[in-house]
Amino acid sequence: MAETIVLEVARYRPEIEAEPAFENFEVPCRPDWVVLDALNYIKDAIDGTLSFRWSCRMGVCGSCGMMVNGEPKLTCATFLTDYLPGPIRIEPLSNFPIVRDLIIEMSDFMTKLQGVKPWIIRNEDLPVSQGEYRQSPEQLETYKQFSMCINCLLCYAACPVYGLDQHFVGPAALALAQRYNLDSRDEGEAQRLEILSEHEGIWGCTFVGECSVVCPKHVDPAGAIQQYKLKAVTEWFKSILLPRGGRD
Template identity: 65%
Template structure:
């Protein structure tokens, strides 16, 4: 059989082997309820699920809609549910899911716009609400030079800066599924990324959003966010650390009400 152009020089495994992909379809102008549609896709040794979806789009059914961009685990746009697990489809090999069928759906806990495309406005609003940028009481002037940082100070927050906003943690979080008001793992981890940055002075402003019932305190440390995270951000650890520091602040305020903040 012909080697698919998309996969470059991909070698076909076991001459002509095929696998079934059951893909979630939702076309609001055509149907009121979503359905799963089966496609037969050739098995290539070095194909990931995203390659199989692109094969469908290019050769079998051009109406299938999904997001993707970089194909290398950097852009964070191809997150989907594959056999029930939240995963980046560019990082999940078809071969590891044989003999199939492989069930591909949109990320859970989000409204579906069409097929595999989810609506992420809720996340974007929450992300903006925690001010994920460096906040200074007073900006230094350009003449005063850059804000210097030691390697140890960088190491304090670097892990949390690796987030690519792929939303796998939201799809995996059962608390977010039950309580859409929950701020959620990635946003709290990104807030911590700035709180723990030696150049930042905005922890108090973020605390007003996060040290609340809808913020960190809704988390029950299920830990699935850290299991599915493709970048090892470990949002569960970020939330736990936030709980510890907020608790210390709470007791400080209780025992020393005059201490301010």
């Protein structure tokens, strides 16, 4: 096996580069090393100024997403040996502004996420004396898949619609909205549907499906968006066919 591999790493230091450029680093290619290990090796042993985000190193925090040879990946779950003989090109996630080196600006996503109200909405809270809101395993199963999202943003980097139209709410925010809509304790679906039925909400999605392909947690945001579209059309039909007050 090769003892080293070359990483072509995108650099962008606003005080030095006018626009992103690549810098090559030769790193050890150990069988148990992932791309994140190689980036940490560069930071520790070659160039301490290289900037990137990570935290858990176990596919949970969602902060280490980058483009690896053009594909959105969690770098803590992407082995160097899968790219032999190299080189491996590492870039910040596509479709986001770059803050520095491999770090993207996430504010747009945070605003959109908040906009879909990803929390349980109740018309009226039950008195505490009635105990907890109980839920059966079957009820949990209806939304569990969508609750696995770790906000890694790989789906936004893969989404050509978001790449062209930054007003599109995007895959993860829509999947998380659906996660709460399907929760038996929630009563906020109508509020979310009103927000998401706008063009930039669910209708912007042309069902390319790349979001679901790249998702490391198998959340299937494309599936969530299609469910949402079906629901929106059903509600629209109900609104024109049923007399006011006859809807559920």
